[in-house]
Amino acid sequence: MIIDAKCKPLNDRCGVDREDLYQLNSYLTAHKAELGALAYPTLDQQPPPDIQQRNPWLTQQNRAMNFVQLPTTESDCTTALSTLITSRRMDTLD
Numbered sequence: 001m002i003i004d005a006k007c008k009p010l011n012d013r014c015g016v017d018r019e020d021l022y023q024l025n026s027y028l029t030a031h032k033a034e035l036g037a038l039a040y041p042t043l044d045q046q047p048p049p050d051i052q053q054r055n056p057w058l059t060q061q062n063r064a065m066n067f068v069q070l071p072t073t074e075s076d077c078t079t080a081l082s083t084l085i086t087s088r089r090m091d092t093l094d
Contacts, residue, residue, distance in 0.1 A: 001035040010040035
């Protein structure tokens with residue numbers, strides 16, 4: 001799995017930058033990874049953006065891309081990443 005951390009908000013108003021999508025897709029293709037994520041910090045207590053609720057997105061090569069917000073505290077972030085990795089691995093086994 002490739003996780004590309006971003007230091008900017010993920011929100012429905014702006015969405016995901018095209019450049020970030022190309023970058024993640026390139027990483028997935030170059031490393032033949034089946035799972036990838038653009039990870040953004042959770043900056044407020046609002047519900048997850050619509051784009052996150054529609055995960056996973058698929059590339060043309062059928063690789064899963066996820067857009068997620070992660071907590072900014074170390075322990076909560078570790079838990080959230082573990083959940084993401086475990087759930088996506090289980091999805092690929094179905």
